[in-house]
Amino acid sequence: MVDIPKNINSKRFLLTYLVIIMFLLLLWVIQLRAVHEDKREIPVEMMAYIESPPRTLSDISLNLNGEQVLTNSWLEGKWTFVYFSHSNCLPLCRPALQAMDYVKSSFVNNHFQFLVIGLDGDNETKSSLTEFLTSQQFNFEVATASSAKIEEIAREFRALFLKTRTPDGRDAIEQEHHIFVLDPKGRIYATLKPPFSINIKEDVLNLRDFYARSE
Secondary structure (H helix, E strand, C coil): CCCHHHHHHHHHHHHHHHHHHHHHHHHHHHHHHHHHCCCCCCCHHHCCCEEEEEEECCCCEEEEECCEEEEHHHHCCCEEEEEEECCCCCCCCHHHHHHHHHHHHHCCCCCEEEEEEECCCCCCCHHHHHHHHHHCCCCCEEEECCHHHHHHHHHHHCCCEEEEECCCCCEEEEECCCEEEECCCCEEEEEECCCCCCCHHHHHHHHHHHHHHHC
């Protein structure tokens, strides 16, 4: 024999429990949005490239040279321009490298630094990537790591790339050619995307000015 009152009470309890859970989830979502909400009033001309809000990186570790490791502290205190690349990237990578070089030549001071992170960690050393950049008349800091670590860091930056094996056994890399701009707090503050504007210097000046006014 079915105990109808008891069955109804059980359903009421379950419904109440579900309502409470839904309320708590809704409250959590509202709080999460409030934490990540960008309260800055971003100028229209900057909306195409500024990150809203700036993205904080988790702990990273890269080989900067034989005796030094690049960590988050290396990315702090200056404006840092970061580009992911490899020594077989031509001709597709040239516009991004030229844009980096133009910004570097436009701001010759200690408040800027420029970094290329190698995408082909299993087949390419820091020295070989540096030699490639030098052969193309580019002078940037170079950092490398294992492929597994590079994949983790690329996800942090949202730097998309795809590595495939060609029929002759070589690794081929396809990538997005984005330049990531980190603010002096080490956060990803903007993402510059091709085609790169001839006004990129003005874009950088606008970023610095907006940062000074909003931070």
